[in-house]
Amino acid sequence: MRHGKKFNHLGRTASHRKAMLSNMAASLITHKRINTTVAKAKELKKYVEPLVTRSKVDSTHNRRMVFSYLQNKEAVTELFREVAVKVGDRPGGYTRIIKTGNRLGDNAEMCMIELVDFNDIYGNEKKEAKKSTRRSKKATVAAEAPAAAPAEVVAEEAADSADAAPAETNENEAE
Numbered sequence: 001m002r003h004g005k006k007f008n009h010l011g012r013t014a015s016h017r018k019a020m021l022s023n024m025a026a027s028l029i030t031h032k033r034i035n036t037t038v039a040k041a042k043e044l045k046k047y048v049e050p051l052v053t054r055s056k057v058d059s060t061h062n063r064r065m066v067f068s069y070l071q072n073k074e075a076v077t078e079l080f081r082e083v084a085v086k087v088g089d090r091p092g093g094y095t096r097i098i099k100t101g102n103r104l105g106d107n108a109e110m111c112m113i114e115l116v117d118f119n120d121i122y123g124n125e126k127k128e129a130k131k132s133t134r135r136s137k138k139a140t141v142a143a144e145a146p147a148a149a150p151a152e153v154v155a156e157e158a159a160d161s162a163d164a165a166p167a168e169t170n171e172n173e174a175e
Contacts, residue, residue, distance in 0.1 A: 021044060022070055028095075036113060038109045042097070
């Protein structure tokens, strides 16, 4: 029975699970995104997010604590130098899991886990000014037709009442 057991053992021994999560966390920090199964990604999220929170305060103690989890100097350095700078004001939720479908061999549910602030596709783009509101074609045609119709009517009335040549010169002068 698994009463009260809160985390997924991932079918591995404790030492294997710890080593796997440590390696995956180091890869996620160095590469900013990795592809894995959903079950591993959910466990990795629980493993990495406290480390990122700890990296916000750059102290010797925090570096040593993070190193005890990652066992990779380059990953620790990158976490404290690059990642902590970008997530300094974020209160949590440093990773995002995006499901990518099932794996061909064993039909395992696959996903991509990434660090949120390092993605160029979502949210980090600068917002462009809105061009205009969307309207149906009927509304657009109806809005343009009344504005264009009085100018044409005035031009036709001017051409009918006066000679054609002076009306053309008045239009050229107006332009």
